Amino acid sequence: MRHAVYSEFERDLAPELDAIRAQGLHRVLREIGSPQSAHVRIGRRDFINFSANDYLGLANHPRVRAAAIRAIQCYGVGAGASRLICGSLSPHQRLEEDLAEYKDTPAALTFSSGYATALGAITALLGRDDIIVIDKLVHACIVDAARLSGAQLRVYRHNDLNHLEAILQWAAKTGAPARANTRPRVLVVTESVFSMDGDIAPLREIVGLKHRYGAWLMVDEAHATGLYGEHRRGLVDEFSLSPEVEIQMGTLGKALGSCGGYICGARALIDLLINRARSFIFSTAPLPAHAAAARAAIRIVRSRLGERLSHRLWQRVHEVRQGLGNTRFECPPGHSPILPLIVGPEQAALRAALELRRHGIHLPAIRYPSVARNRARLRLTLSAAHSPGDIRQLLTVLAGLAAFNAQRQPRGARRSTLDPQPSTLRASTG
Numbered sequence: 001m002r003h004a005v006y007s008e009f010e011r012d013l014a015p016e017l018d019a020i021r022a023q024g025l026h027r028v029l030r031e032i033g034s035p036q037s038a039h040v041r042i043g044r045r046d047f048i049n050f051s052a053n054d055y056l057g058l059a060n061h062p063r064v065r066a067a068a069i070r071a072i073q074c075y076g077v078g079a080g081a082s083r084l085i086c087g088s089l090s091p092h093q094r095l096e097e098d099l100a101e102y103k104d105t106p107a108a109l110t111f112s113s114g115y116a117t118a119l120g121a122i123t124a125l126l127g128r129d130d131i132i133v134i135d136k137l138v139h140a141c142i143v144d145a146a147r148l149s150g151a152q153l154r155v156y157r158h159n160d161l162n163h164l165e166a167i168l169q170w171a172a173k174t175g176a177p178a179r180a181n182t183r184p185r186v187l188v189v190t191e192s193v194f195s196m197d198g199d200i201a202p203l204r205e206i207v208g209l210k211h212r213y214g215a216w217l218m219v220d221e222a223h224a225t226g227l228y229g230e231h232r233r234g235l236v237d238e239f240s241l242s243p244e245v246e247i248q249m250g251t252l253g254k255a256l257g258s259c260g261g262y263i264c265g266a267r268a269l270i271d272l273l274i275n276r277a278r279s280f281i282f283s284t285a286p287l288p289a290h291a292a293a294a295r296a297a298i299r300i301v302r303s304r305l306g307e308r309l310s311h312r313l314w315q316r317v318h319e320v321r322q323g324l325g326n327t328r329f330e331c332p333p334g335h336s337p338i339l340p341l342i343v344g345p346e347q348a349a350l351r352a353a354l355e356l357r358r359h360g361i362h363l364p365a366i367r368y369p370s371v372a373r374n375r376a377r378l379r380l381t382l383s384a385a386h387s388p389g390d391i392r393q394l395l396t397v398l399a400g401l402a403a404f405n406a407q408r409q410p411r412g413a414r415r416s417t418l419d420p421q422p423s424t425l426r427a428s429t430g
Contacts, residue, residue, distance in 0.1 A: 056300075058255070154170075168209055198332075200334065226254070259286070339380040
């Protein structure tokens, strides 16, 4: 009887799955049988990994691992409850103190994930009488949080300051008082380094606009923390804007190599989130091992070792950008370890990714809804853990892939230079 119910349920879902496959958008989970690193094992094969956000190679660093192990020995595996019940363990408290000092803010609060961070913070600060203004390319968690908050949502064209100013002018004039003797709250949200394109927000100019029109600013530093500025705090610090940004958001799972998310800012902001952020209040506390690992990573980032790792990462970025000139692959200009190789059609991106896998390169195709339709890409990300040999192999494969495609194109054909179209390829579900 149980199987009959499942069978009928699956028949109802089948058309939707078929539609996803037909659009080249079907995904599957790939089991990684090794630690996260520049080299990973998938199935029975080893690959060079050019798809992770482990920018400094700290996810498997001995000091970070050792800190997590010590935390398990001292505090066990699970936190046992939400932070407000009895789950606020010493590693959580110490991590928040370290984050506030690292980010040069009065206080900090950690969440179980970056997604939960955005949902908790935005919905705690805004309601239906308020206005939220977001860059068109911000992460999905910010879009979802904006919708969930009930605030009026306005989207400005990517990094378009004129469009942002027009919206802020409208917001300054619109709306009935949201609270007694106050106007609606207006919150502008942007990423500092955009996750799919690797480009950088004009933060100084955005700060100027938010001051001019009386808005708040929230900056997601997920892909900047650990990489930019003299102290590797992020772009907000590199541009000397920390006192000008009301809400600094980020994750612990990228350059810091651990797991979770955080908000840094004023003490009153953190106190409000502790009392109003539902994704914080109603979630079991993060694992103490994750908090201890993140603390160890922050110490490394702030040390001479962190300086060396950062230098090595930027050297690898330079090597790849220089080497791409010898291929037919193009990458938009920018200064980040995220290098998007735009393909276009989803099926073409899948074929390119599959051909790269055949040559031992793990670089999955990024497709809708992560990016716009027909803007599929190979999102190449670099790490300090990559060796010069890894870079040479990547560039050799990319050059061969583009050359192979050029040889196969019939005279007069106009196909993307990133579409290999080899006869041996089959449709991938990756």
